[in-house]
Amino acid sequence: MADNLAQEIREQEALAKSIVSDAKAEAAKMIAAAQSEAEQSVKSTKQQCHRQWRERVAEAEKEAEARALEITQKGENDAKAFYESKKRDTDEVANWLVSEVMAAYGSR
Secondary structure, eight states: OHHHHHHHHHHHHHHHHHHHHHHHHHHHHHHHHHHHHHHHHHHHHHHHHHHHHHHHHHHHHHHHHHHHHHHHHHHHHHHHHHHHHHHHHHHHHHHHHHHHHHHHHOOO
């Protein structure tokens, strides 16, 4: 009976070692899977953030382009209005200058 009991203890020890070994292997697989999933999640999140950043930059560029076009158009309109307002003054000064030169020097 002692022989039989020792044999059963050895079998149970072998079974326990096998269970512990299987558990360690399963734990290693679970850790590897969790790390892989975490890395994939980080990669996916980085890609999503970069995509959102590019979209926001593109949107900001569109808004800036539209605003720049508005400012440029307003500047051109202001410049034309200023030119037209000063053009009349220039004509008066040019006519006065010609009449003064003609009066002083004649039409030689």
